[in-house]
Amino acid sequence: MIRRRTFLQSLPALAAMPASFPASVLAQAYPSHPVRIIVPVSPGSGSDVVARYMSAELTKALGSAFVVENRLGASGMIGTDFVAKAAPDGYTLLCTYAAHYSNQWVEKTPYDAVRDFEPVARLGMSALLLTTAANSRFRTVQEVIAAAKRKPGGVSFGSSGNGTTSHMAAALMSSMAGIEMTHVPYKGPAQVAVDTASGQVDVGFGGVASSLALVKGGRLRVLAVTSLQRSSQLPDVVTMDEAGLKAYELVSPIWVMAPRGTPPAIVTQLSRAMTAAAATPAFKSYCIGQGLEVDIADAAAVRASAPAELERWKKLVALTQAKAKAG
Structure with missing residues (x-):
């Protein structure tokens, strides 16, 4: 009887544990099986080559396989929607580019570019x-x-x-x-x-x-x-700003994101591993060879800039007079 009473008395404490317990346990065990990095555009694109570089680095750093998977279609929306609806457990990530935000103003997307994602890192720009x-x-x-x-x-x-x-x-x-x-x-x-x-x-x-x-x-x-700085690949080519269009800038960042609700400990672990890999001379050399530039920001910085990023691409899409999202 005493044992039963003791067990019943412990139930409230056990019930309270899931609120704080899973994130720490997941972080300790993560990753325990392969992680998919979804690229919503074709192989050879900027986000694809960055994802492939990072997959190899993360596999070495975190001890489990990171595998790139291209899910094409609808200007990146198919792959992006797949990640938005994936389990928020750190095992499905998105490596994406400017269309992540701009698509929302061209067509009605089945996801929200800010609310449905947890930013992990910004790694480069094109x-x-x-x-x-x-x-x-x-x-x-x-x-x-x-x-x-x-x-x-x-x-x-x-x-x-x-x-x-x-x-x-x-x-x-x-x-x-x-x-x-x-x-x-x-x-x-x-x-x-x-x-x-x-x-x-x-x-x-x-x-x-x-x-x-x-x-x-x-x-x-x-x-x-179109960047404010000259290209590392083409250092003799002027910028649009230098050509007379002052302050002209249009570049496409390359971000990694996870589904909204991914445990903060896992997001932090991934962000640290990715930004550390991106800060190396080897990654810089790789990017130059691919016509990209290194541009690093951690999860907190990308999260803070997301609303402004969405607004920036809204204004740029409006200039094209492309069909805007209703509402």
């Missing part, structure tokens, strides 16, 4: 290049602007699609320069680079990685880079 064919009449950004002013709509530009980062880059240029250009949307950055090199469009906006081979092959001329 600038865009304004390019033209090697034999083009345009040699500077100002020449493009002058031609567009002489004949509104007479200069065409290629982008990766309506409402994409490259579309936003052109829209920002047009807004700041007071010009109108004709938009030619493509399904991806590779075809933008190819058609710009062949003169099918006058200029193109695309990532460093997707344009670099044609630049080095002498088929594309780079007029400017």
